[in-house]
Amino acid sequence: MRYQKECLSMLLVSAELKMLYIDFAAYCKSKNYKSGKGKLYQKAVWELLYWMEKNDCYEISDLNSKVLDCYIDFLLTRPNKRHKNKSLSVNFINHNLFAIRLFLKYLIAKKYIDKTVIPPKNFRVKSTRLSLSEEEIKLLFKNCLNDKEMALLALAYGCGLRRSEIVQLNVNDVNFKNKTLSVTKGKGNKARDIPMNSKIANILHNYLFHYRYKLLKFNNNENAFLLGSNGKRISGDSANKLLKTIVKRTNNYTLQKKQVSLHILRHSIATHLADNNVDIEYIKHFMGHAFINTTIVYLKNRKIKSKYKI
Incomplete structure (x- = not known):
């Protein structure tokens, strides 16, 4: 499957991050998400963890508010793979941020991270309201x-x-x-x-x-x-x-x-x-x-x- 191939091309190095990803994937499956949403959440979290490793963050304790802000900036500037010369859509970014919030809640429940790391409920990127001249x-x-x-x-x-x-x-x-x-x-x-x-x-x-x-x-x-x-x-x-x-x-x-x-x-x-x-x-x-x-x-x-x- 395309999803599996993408994951295989982005293998995690850190044993801890890999374990947490596997646990979260199982959690998504236990929630019985339909229409593929469980896998989409998994992929969004995988990409966050992969980005962390690329930026020398190999432990979950490295995940703090500053790291989250940097990752959001990365999403805002990341090129769109399907449409060249375009950035990611607001809906796509918001979906990723929702998945990350879900992941952080999971980590807090399992006592892997502190509550101060989790973003507020309005942790979303809003589309710019366009107006004409x-x-x-x-x-x-x-x-x-x-x-x-x-x-x-x-x-x-x-x-x-x-x-x-x-x-x-x-x-x-x-x-x-x-x-x-x-x-x-x-x-x-x-x-x-x-x-x-x-x-x-x-x-x-x-x-x-x-x-x-x-x-x-x-x-x-x-x-x-x-x-x-x-x-x-x-x-x-x-x-x-x-x-x-x-x-x-x-x-x-x-x-x-x-x-x-x-x-x-x-x-x-x-x-x-x-x-x-x-x-x-x-x-x-x-x-x-x-x-x-x-x-x-x-x-x-x-x-x-x-x-x-x-």
């Missing part, structure tokens, strides 16, 4: 072919809606007189009213009164704001697919490489609001966050974090 946003709008595509960008970026909120939006949720958009069932079933500037309101108005009827066909009772090609409420997958079509149309390699999604557009408007010194409480309400800490972490803005002492 304002110029890239303008490029997307510029490459829309119809009012429906413009409306999708207006909802995701201009109003900062989540994908589910775009799908659930109804015609009567948009108030052009007051220039507000009502989210009746946001995350956690929380409702909020979102202000629209004149440009966003005009885009949505044009779609609703000059384009949406073309999609209705014979289904005049449909209350969904954004419709699919079948005249019914658009699905989340269809909305993302439409966005990818717009991105592809730009012929901008840098933009296409970012794998733009509706969530990235939502994050982009939050980032741009913060960059323009908009009040954090306003952004919190605009995004529909329950707690201000969520907004601060989400934005990754050092000045705002410093102000609120997070």
Whole structure:
């Protein structure tokens, strides 16, 4: 098997580390992991022990917090064997870190190491929240072919809606007189009213009164704001697919490489609001966050974090 061959090519030298690996492998098997997860955990731990030996750590007592930090740095910079010129995926790294935490818990239970070595529960690498520049946003709008595509960008970026909120939006949720958009069932079933500037309101108005009827066909009772090609409420997958079509149309390699999604557009408007010194409480309400800490972490803005002492 491929897994066995990889292990054979990375034989451990230390008798102690080899013994601990064998014991942990047996532990994984005793847990009756399915879908191959037990072996994946074993492999992740094997690679940690092999790396330790390569860095002159031949005893389990050498495994401390500093060594763990160095190994995480190694994972973050290690080349991807399957995709050259790329680093390891965040999911792959997080899986390895989870396996290591499992291994450390096992070692503590067996009294091989001290409790201070085990990492905290949030011992994970988080994916960087990507955002587009304002110029890239303008490029997307510029490459829309119809009012429906413009409306999708207006909802995701201009109003900062989540994908589910775009799908659930109804015609009567948009108030052009007051220039507000009502989210009746946001995350956690929380409702909020979102202000629209004149440009966003005009885009949505044009779609609703000059384009949406073309999609209705014979289904005049449909209350969904954004419709699919079948005249019914658009699905989340269809909305993302439409966005990818717009991105592809730009012929901008840098933009296409970012794998733009509706969530990235939502994050982009939050980032741009913060960059323009908009009040954090306003952004919190605009995004529909329950707690201000969520907004601060989400934005990754050092000045705002410093102000609120997070």
